[in-house]
Amino acid sequence: MLIFWDQRLVFLATPKAGSTAVEMALDPLAAVSMPRPDPLKHMAARDYAAHLAPYLHSASGEHFTTVALMRHPLDWLRSWYRFMHRDELDTTQIDSPNQSFEQFIETCLSDQTHRFAGIGKQTDYLTDENGGLLIDRLFRYEDMDSLVRFLEDRLDCAITLPRVNVPPSVETKLRPETEIRLREFLADDFRLYGTIGPEHPPQDS
Structure with a gap:
C-alpha cells in the first residue's frame, strides 16, 4: 500500500495483480x-475503509x-499457481508442489480448509461484505x-513500471468442465471484473 499525502491518493495493492511493480516505481514519491x-x-479495502480512511x-x-x-x-489464479512454482520458493511450505494446475483448482474448489484456499478471491480485497465496491478508481x-x-x-510525473516477479512458464490449462465450475465459484469476481471494461480471454484458453 502507498499513501500520497499531498495528492490525497491511496494505492491499495491487490495480490498478484501487478502491485509490486507499481510500488517499486512509486515508492520514492509516496509519503x-x-x-x-x-x-x-x-490491506483489503474493507479494512482500509474501517480503520485507516477515517484517520x-x-x-x-x-x-x-x-x-x-x-x-x-482465471489469470489471477494462474499467476498464483506459477508463483508457487518459483525456484526460490520453499516448496516444503506447499502441500503438493508437483500438483498440476487442474489439481490445484480442484483443491481450491473442493477443500476450503486446504492451504491453497487461503488465496481467497479478489473481491475479498476490493469490496465490502455485501459485494459493494470500495475502490474509487479500479483498473484492469x-x-x-x-x-x-x-x-x-x-502525481504529475512520468512513470515507467519495472518488470518484476516474473513467474516460471508452467502448464495451466483446465478441462472445460473444471473451468465452468471455477467460473461459478468466482462469480462475484467475474461480475466485478465485467464492470470495469470488456472481459479479456484468459491467457491459456
Whole structure:
C-alpha cells in the first residue's frame, strides 16, 4: 500500500495483480509506503475503509481517492499457481508442489480448509461484505496503461513500471468442465471484473 499525502491518493495493492511493480516505481514519491508485512502491503479495502480512511480524513479534512488493480479471475489464479512454482520458493511450505494446475483448482474448489484456499478471491480485497465496491478508481491489470496515465496525471510525473516477479512458464490449462465450475465459484469476481471494461480471454484458453 502507498499513501500520497499531498495528492490525497491511496494505492491499495491487490495480490498478484501487478502491485509490486507499481510500488517499486512509486515508492520514492509516496509519503507512506507499507511493503511488509502482507496484511499491510495487501490491506483489503474493507479494512482500509474501517480503520485507516477515517484517520486520514480526520487528519487532512479531505477524502483520499483509492485506486487499485483487478486481474482477470482465471489469470489471477494462474499467476498464483506459477508463483508457487518459483525456484526460490520453499516448496516444503506447499502441500503438493508437483500438483498440476487442474489439481490445484480442484483443491481450491473442493477443500476450503486446504492451504491453497487461503488465496481467497479478489473481491475479498476490493469490496465490502455485501459485494459493494470500495475502490474509487479500479483498473484492469490487463489495461495497465490506463492506470499509468491516471497516476501520471495525479502525481504529475512520468512513470515507467519495472518488470518484476516474473513467474516460471508452467502448464495451466483446465478441462472445460473444471473451468465452468471455477467460473461459478468466482462469480462475484467475474461480475466485478465485467464492470470495469470488456472481459479479456484468459491467457491459456
